[in-house]
């Protein structure tokens with residue numbers, strides 16, 4: 001275990017002098033298109049702490065956007081990657097394969113929802129895996145249209161930009177976008193007041209009249225939306241869409257890039273409503289920070305693709321596969337699904353004690369939780385409030401991320417390795433941020 005002390009410490013102004021100097025170097029040499037949430041440079045991270053170059057220790061409520069779910073530099077991951085890097089770093093699975101890739105695919109067949117025959121293909125990023133899920137669905141159905149939802153986030157590559165809803169910062173000026181992507185209304189209980197069945201009828205009605213089931217290869221949805229605001233659809237919405245897809249020969253794709261891999265207290269968020277997706281997309285938490293993503297799904301869909309039709313130089317890199325196997329062992333041996341549920345209880349109890357009409361909703365599941373902030377009375381999204389709470393948290397050494405179509409949501413994605421003490425301290429600081437901005 002890393003000896004990084006598990007306490008918050010703000011010993012300089014943030015950013016401290018070393019981070020400030022590195023920010024200047026960044027400005028001189030790194031594309032400004034690549035932003036940073038906080039202007040501090042990391043040196044070490046473990047448990048619930050990220051240490052910066054000035055010796056500050058920040059409490060981590062972001063996990064590098066839901067990636068270091070088992071903790072950064074989790075002991076089993078470190079050991080597995082160190083052992084692998086000394087053996088071989090790369091052969092390319094498409095040239096001379098290796099066992100760990102197959103073992104990850106085996107584990108994914110066991111861990112993803114449903115007990116049907118499954119196959120997996122491994123890639124590097126969430127976006128790349130989403131693109132490949134679409135390729136598979138098109139190949140299997142012989143159709144081309146793809147339906148996605150309001151508030152969706154699926155990536156930054158050309159096809160996934162088209163699938164992502166929010167224009168700024170993700171799409172602005174980057175078109176033209178891929179064709180045959182259609183958007184349907186999401187279930188957003190706070191804002192539409194619809195039951196799951198009603199919201200599903202609305203979405204399906206629009207798909208049938210504007211796309212046509214016979215043209216539709218895939219419906220792609222995040223079971224709990226990530227960047228779009230941690231929107232949890234009303235109960236019954238996902239099962240109704242999955243049923244409709246089954247009836248109409250449409251491939252139901254769950255983008256579990258952010259909600260998957262133990263984050264929500266089950267291995268995949270689809271499980272909560274017993275939804276069995278045809279294809280499941282994993283990334284982020286799957287390999288503890290090493291770049292790895294996967295599409296796992298029904299054998300007959302995966303086998304519709306011609307041999308050689310899928311791949312990529314690095315997909316399922318041996319270091320990333322070693323890390324993924326260690327992540328899975330860590331989740332299972334350390335009871336981390338249960339830990340995610342404990343974190344939910346702790347966070348919800350903390351906000352239950354906050355009586356503030358600017359908090360419209362506390363929502364999410366497991367260690368994927370958020371508060372949506374509004375102007376009291378009107379319910380208008382209050383992005384400025386979210387921004388100032390995050391700024392307050394940052395100044396106190398708490399890594400806090402925002403999200404949402406309107407930028408008015410504060411999200412909590414702590415590593416499951418965080419202690420109750422650190423989590424409580426960080427939440428107190430976020431809540432204090434509400435007071436500061438009153």
Ligand code: PLZ
Nearest residue numbers: 125126127153154155222226255257258
């Ligand atoms: N699908 C559901 O959440 C990535 C993006 C941050 P990549 N989310 C964080 C940013 O600003 O780039 C994500 C996701 C869902 C797909 C993706 C894309 O995964 O690994 O970033 O390509």
